[in-house]
Each structure stands twice: as C-alpha cells, then as structure tokens.
Amino acid sequence: MTRTILAVDDSTSMRQMVGHVLREAGYDVIEASDGDEALELATKHHVDAVITDHNMPRMDGLSLVRLLRAMDDYARTPIVLLTTESSDEMKQRGREAGATGWMVKPFDPMRLIEMCRRIV
Amino acid sequence: MLTRTTDGTSLMSSRDPALGPKLRAALYLVTGRQTVGEMLNLAGGLAHVLEEQLRTLLEMRLVVVVDRPDGASPNDEPLPVAAARIQLLKRIETSGADVAAPAARIRAARSLAELAEHARAAAIAIQQALGRSAAEEFWTHARAILLHWQQRDGARA
Numbered sequence: 001m002t003r004t005i006l007a008v009d010d011s012t013s014m015r016q017m018v019g020h021v022l023r024e025a026g027y028d029v030i031e032a033s034d035g036d037e038a039l040e041l042a043t044k045h046h047v048d049a050v051i052t053d054h055n056m057p058r059m060d061g062l063s064l065v066r067l068l069r070a071m072d073d074y075a076r077t078p079i080v081l082l083t084t085e086s087s088d089e090m091k092q093r094g095r096e097a098g099a100t101g102w103m104v105k106p107f108d109p110m111r112l113i114e115m116c117r118r119i120v
Numbered sequence: 121m122l123t124r125t126t127d128g129t130s131l132m133s134s135r136d137p138a139l140g141p142k143l144r145a146a147l148y149l150v151t152g153r154q155t156v157g158e159m160l161n162l163a164g165g166l167a168h169v170l171e172e173q174l175r176t177l178l179e180m181r182l183v184v185v186v187d188r189p190d191g192a193s194p195n196d197e198p199l200p201v202a203a204a205r206i207q208l209l210k211r212i213e214t215s216g217a218d219v220a221a222p223a224a225r226i227r228a229a230r231s232l233a234e235l236a237e238h239a240r241a242a243a244i245a246i247q248q249a250l251g252r253s254a255a256e257e258f259w260t261h262a263r264a265i266l267l268h269w270q271q272r273d274g275a276r277a
C-alpha cells in the first residue's frame with residue numbers, strides 16, 4: 001500500500017522539491033503551505049508521516065507538531081522538521097513538541113528518502 | 121473540558137466534507153483530555169480562531185462541556201480570560217524579561233480586570249529589568265490583547 005506523506009513548507013519551490021523526491025521514491029505526497037493548511041489536510045486525509053518546515057506564516061512548524069500530537073490520530077505519526085534552524089536549542093524544542101526527527105536544509109534527497117523509509 | 125458527542129465522533133471518523141476543513145481540524149483536537157485553556161495554548165497565535173471554532177462546534181452539538189476527571193471545573197472560566205492569559209504570558213516570554221512574580225499573578229488571575237492589573241505590574245517589572253522601550257512594547261501588546269478580549273466578552277454578554 002502506498003504511504004502518504006504530508007509536506008509542509010511556505011516555499012513553493014522547496015515544497016515541490018520535497019514532493020518530487022518523495023514521489024520518485026514511491027510515496028503519495030500532499031502539500032500544504034503552512035501549519036494551518038497542514039492541519040486541515042491532516043484531518044481530511046489519512047497521513048502516514050509529516051515533513052514540515054518550522055518558519056512559516058500563520059502557524060509555525062513547532063505549533064503544528066504540538067497540535068498534531070494533541071490529536072488521537074497523530075499521537076504516534078512520524079513528524080520530521082525540515083528547516084534551516086540547526087541550533088541544539090531549537091532541536092530540543094522540537095523534541096519537546098513531539099517531533100520524531102530533525103533535518104537541516106539544504107537537504108540531501110537520498111538522506112530524506114532514507115529517513116522516510118526508516119520512519120514510515 | 122470538552123469532549124466529542126456521538127455525532128461529532130461520527131462526523132470526524134467519516135472525515136465528512138460537509139463539516140468544512142477548519143471545523144474538522146478543531147473537532148480532531150477535542151479529545152476529552154485537555155482543557156479549553158490547554159487547547160488554546162497549543163493554538164498560539166491562532167487561539168482566537170480556535171476559540172470561535174470550538175464555540176461553533178458547541179452550538180452544533182458536536183462537542184459538549186464535561187467536568188474534568190480530577191473534579192476541577194475549568195468550565196467556570198470564560199474563554200476570553202483563558203485566551204487573554206495565554207497571550208499575555210507569551211508576550212512576557214517574548215520580551216525576554218525574567219519577571220516571575222507578575223507572570224505567576226497573571227497565571228492565577230480569574231478575570232480580565234485582574235489580568236489588566238497584573239499586566240500593568242508586569243510592564244513595570246519589564247521596565248525595571250529591560251528598560252522603558254521593552255516595557256512600552258509589552259504594554260502596547262498587552263493593552264491590545266485585553267481590549268480585544270474585553271470587546272469579545274462584552275459582545276457575548
């Protein structure tokens with residue numbers, strides 16, 4: 001069964017890049033441009049994993065992680081933050097929010113696929 | 121605390137498009153384990169939007185108010201007070217000032233009037249810690265928060 005990944009980023013090009021890499025790897029990908037839209041899509045579709053940017057308008061990635069974790073359906077779904085933020089403090093905040101993993105941009109497509117295969 | 125009704129659970133499970141995406145997302149958040157204040161806290165800057173959605177879900181009878189398992193009754197607290205408290209505490213956090221005492225009094229406040237009083241005290245404490253500019257910035261935001269929720273509270277009454 002094809003797994004569905006929700007890719008969240010306010011940058012269209014980044015979203016398309018993540019989507020292209022993951023589709024080539026055999027995943028279904030749905031895309032959201034911020035946390036608010038991601039929440040809507042996550043409750044509309046069944047999503048097996050979420051890959052999200054942090055710095056986005058309206059709702060940032062950490063808030064999205066916290067809200068998803070509060071939902072029964074997403075309490076254990078893998079959520080990876082894909083962001084330019086790389087400080088230990090931010091990673092710690094990500095863990096506290098409930099993120100499964102952290103990946104720094106610019107990302108290596110092969111590493112992204114490997115991570116998805118590991119967690120999904 | 122809120123919990124889903126049978127109709128709410130049914131609509132959520134079927135991912136019924138009739139509900140609309142934003143209300144459906146709000147319905148997913150109602151698990152019966154978190155207080156309204158905790159949910160609004162999670163929503164951060166979108167707390168006022170979530171509050172409106174929860175109110176709509178209540179009116180649609182897709183969620184209902186229940187007592188907390190520990191016997192406390194947070195439902196006695198109006199949503200504007202809970203939301204204003206969260207936003208004020210976030211503003212204090214954003215200021216970077218270590219003003220534990222006023223923050224604790226804001227946490228304990230039970231009305232918008234009490235929140236206003238303690239927010240003013242927080243502004244003075246921020247001025248002492250970080251200077252006038254930081255205090256004025258905090259107070260500008262605090263006043264806007266309090267006025268916003270006061271107007272909403274008044275409109276509801």
